[in-house]
Amino acid sequence: MVIERRIRVLIVDDHSIVRRGIAFMLSTQPDMEVVGEAADGREAVQKVLALKPHVVLMDLSMPQGLDGIAAAEEIKDQFPEVKVIVLTMYDEDVYLCRLLRNGVEGFLLKQTAGENLIQAIRQVMNGDYWFESELPKEIVDEMKQRPEPENCDEDAVILTEREREVLVFLARGYQNREVAKELNISVKTVENHKANMMRKLGVSTVRELIEYGRRNRLLDLYR
Structure with a gap:
C-alpha cells in the first residue's frame, strides 16, 4: 500500500x-x-x-x-x-x-x-x-x-493588537485614564503602550501616532 x-x-x-x-x-x-x-x-x-x-x-x-x-x-x-x-x-x-x-x-x-x-x-x-x-x-x-x-514600504512597523487598540482610542480623542477604563488595564500600561509605539515609529507626539495609523489604514477596521 x-x-x-x-x-x-x-x-x-x-x-x-x-x-x-x-x-x-x-x-x-x-x-x-x-x-x-x-x-x-x-x-x-x-x-x-x-x-x-x-x-x-x-x-x-x-x-x-x-x-x-x-x-x-x-x-x-x-x-x-x-x-x-x-x-x-x-x-x-x-x-x-x-x-x-x-x-x-x-x-x-x-x-x-x-x-x-x-x-x-x-x-x-x-x-x-x-x-x-x-x-x-x-x-x-x-x-x-x-x-x-x-x-514597498520598508519602514512599515508592526504594532501589537493591544497597541492598535490603544491607538484607536487615542484617535477617538480618549485620554489615558479613559483608555485604561475601556480596556480594563492600568493607566501606566496605557502609557507604556504609547511609549512603545512612539519608539517603534520614531515619533514624539500622539498626533504623529494617529497620523501614522490613518496613513497605514490601521484605524479603518473601527470606523
Missing part, C-alpha cells in the same frame, strides 16, 4: 489558545500533521531548522522577539523551500509588498481562516499562492511577479 506524504505544518502565534485551535482543525485533515508550535518569530526559525516543516503558519503581530514579517523573511532566506502563510487580524496591504518580495506564499485573515486555511495550505503546496487583500487580484499578481523595492 502506498502512503502519501502528509503536509508537515508548524504553527507560530503568541496566543496558545489560537495555536491549539488551529492544531485541532488541522488534525481533522488526513493529509496534514502539526509537527510543532512556536510562540514567537525567533523560536519559529529555530523550529523550522529542527522540525523541517513543509508549511509555516505565521502570526504577523507578535510582541516579543521577531515579528511575523522579520521571521518570515528570515525563514524564506534560510529555507526557501518552506512555504510561509502569514496570518493577521487586519487587511494590511502596507505589508503585502514586502511579504511578496521575500517569497511568502500566503496572506490570510484570521477571521476567515476557519473557512480558507486548509484550502490555502493545499494550494501553496501545489505551487500556487493565496493572498487575501482588498487589492484587485491583477495588482497582486503583478506585485507577485515584480515586487519592486521602491513600491
